[in-house]
Amino acid sequence: MTTSASPAKAVVKAVVFAYHSVGVRCIKTLLARGVDVRLVVSHTDNPAETIWFESVADLCREQGIPCITPDDPKSVQLKEQVAAIAPDFIFSFYYRHMLPLDVLALARRGAYNLHGSLLPKYRGRVPVNWAVLHGETETGATLHEMALKPDAGDILAQVSAPILPDDTAYEVFGKLTVAAEQCLWAALPDLIAGTARRLPNDLSAGSYFGGRKPEDGRINWQQTAQQVYNLHRAVAPPYPGAYTDQAGQRFIIGKARLSKSDVANLPIGLHVVDNNVLGVCGDGRALHIIELLMDGKIVGTQELATLLKQAA
Template sequence: MSKPAIVVFAYNEVGYRCLETLFDMEANVVAVVTYTDDPDEEIWFRSVAELARSRGIEPLLDLDLKDQQNVKTIKKLKPKLIFSFYYRDVIPEKILKIAKLGAYNMHGSLLPRYRGRACVNWAILNGEKETGATLHRMTSKVDRGEVIDQEVVRIEETDGAKEVFLKVCDAAAEIVARTLPELESGRVVGAAQDETMATEFGGRRPEDGIIRWSNDSRRIYNLIRAVTHPYPGAYTDYRGKKLFIWWGKPQEGTSLGKPGEVLSLDPLTVATGRGNLRVLRAQLDGEIEMDGPDFARKNLNVGTLLGQD
C-alpha cells in the first residue's frame, strides 16, 4: 500500500529537523514549500531548501499562497497530509482543506500557552522554567486547533534563546517521529485546547530589546538571554550609541546605586531597580564584542549612567 502524499511548508531549524525526520522515515514527501533566505537576517539555521534538493525535491520558493495559480499547483499534487513546520505565513483555509487526512502545524510552545510568534523568546523573557513543542491541527484560527501531541523541554537558568530553541527542535522531531504512522493511517485523535489556559504574544522587533534599568536585575537578565545571539540583542543607550549587553548575571537584593549606574569596572556591575547586573559580554554598535571588564576599562567610569527610562 502506497504512503499518502505529503506537502511540507517549512523554514528555520525546526523546519529542517522535522522535514529531515520525514525523509528518514521514508514518508512520501511530494513537495516542499519554503523561503529564500533574507540577506539582512542572521541565518544561523540550516537550509530547508538545500535539504529538499539533497533528497531530489526542487523546493517551491516564496509562494504567494493567496495566488490562485499557486493554490492550483498544490491541488495538483493531491496531498493527503499537509505539514507546517515553522513556516512564517498563515496557510489559507482553502489550502488546508486539500489534505483529506488533515493539515498540521508544529508550534514552539505548550499550547494553549504562548500562542503567536517568538514563543521561545517570550517564555524566557517571562522567566518560565519549561516550554516545549506542540503538533496541532491547523484551522482558520491560528494556533487554536486540536492538540495531537506535545513534548516538554526544560528551560535552565543559564539557557539563552538558541539553547532553548534547539531543545524545542529536538522535541519537534521526536513528535513527528512518533505521530507520523497514526497521521498517515488517519487514526490520529486530537484534544481540544483549554481556552481558560490560553495566552498569546505578538512578534518581537529589535527595538523591543531596550533595557529598562528601573526593572529588577532578574527581569533584565531574562531579557538579555531571551534576545542574545543569534537574535538582535538587548541594549542600552551610551553617548548616543547602542550598547549591546550580550550576556550577564543577576545579583539580587538591594540595589547599590541609581538604575543604570556603573558601580564597578572589574567586574563590570550596573545598578538596577532592584539588585545589580554583572555584565559579562558587551559591544558598542559598530565595534567588536568584548568581555565586560575589558569593555569597561576602555569605555566606562565608575558612576557612568547608562540608558534612559
C-alpha cells in the same frame, strides 16, 4: 505450494511548508517515516536577518525535493500546484505565514502544524522568546490541526523541554528543535494509520503573542534584575540583543549573569566596579555583564569606565 505477495504499502504523499532548523529536522523525520514529500514551500532568506539556523532549501537540494519560495501563500498558482499533487497531508513546520483554508482543504487526510510551545500557552509568533522573557521553566513542541485561527486546532501530540535559569532563547531553541523531531516521530504512525487521538485546544487557558522587533530589546533599568536578565536571555545574540543608551553610545549585552555583588548605593544603569561591568536595576540588584558590545565590538572595562567618566 504458492505464496501470495504482501500487498504493496500505500504511498503517503505530503506537501510541506517549512523554514528554519525545525523545518529541516521535521522534513527529515517525515522522510524517515516513509512519507513521500512531493513539494516543499519555504521562504527566501532575508539578507538583513542573521541566518544562524539550518536551511530547508539546502536540504531539498540534497534530497531532490522540489522547493519553491512564493511571496504569497494565497496565490492561485500555489493552490493549483498543491491541488495537482493531491496530498494526503499538508504539514507546516515553522513556516512564517498563515495558510488559507482553501489550501488546507486540499489535504485529503488533514493539515497539521508543529508549534514551538506547549499549547494553548504562547500561541502566535516567536513563542520561545516570549517564554524566556516571562521566566518560564518549561516549554515544548505541539503538533496540532491547522484551523482558521493561529495555533487553535485540536492537539495530537506534545513533547516538553526544560528552560534552565541561565538558558538563552538560542539555547532553548536547540532543545525545541529536538522536541519537535520527537513529537512528530511519535505522532506519525498513528496519524498515517488514521488512529491518532485528538485533544481539544482550550484557548481560554493560554494567550496569543505577536512578533517582536529589535527595538523591543530596550532595557528598562527600573525593572528588577530578574526581569532585565530575562529580557537579555530572550533576545541575546544571535538575536538582536538587549540594549541600553548611555554615555552617548548604544550598548548591547552579549553575555551576562545575575550578580551577587552589593550594589545598593549605585544608581541604575551601567557601572564599572572592581574591573567588572555591572548593570544596576531598580530592585538594588545587578547583572554581571560578561560581554558588552558597542558598534558590534566588545567593549573593554577600561574603555567603558572612560566613556562613563566623560559623560558624568
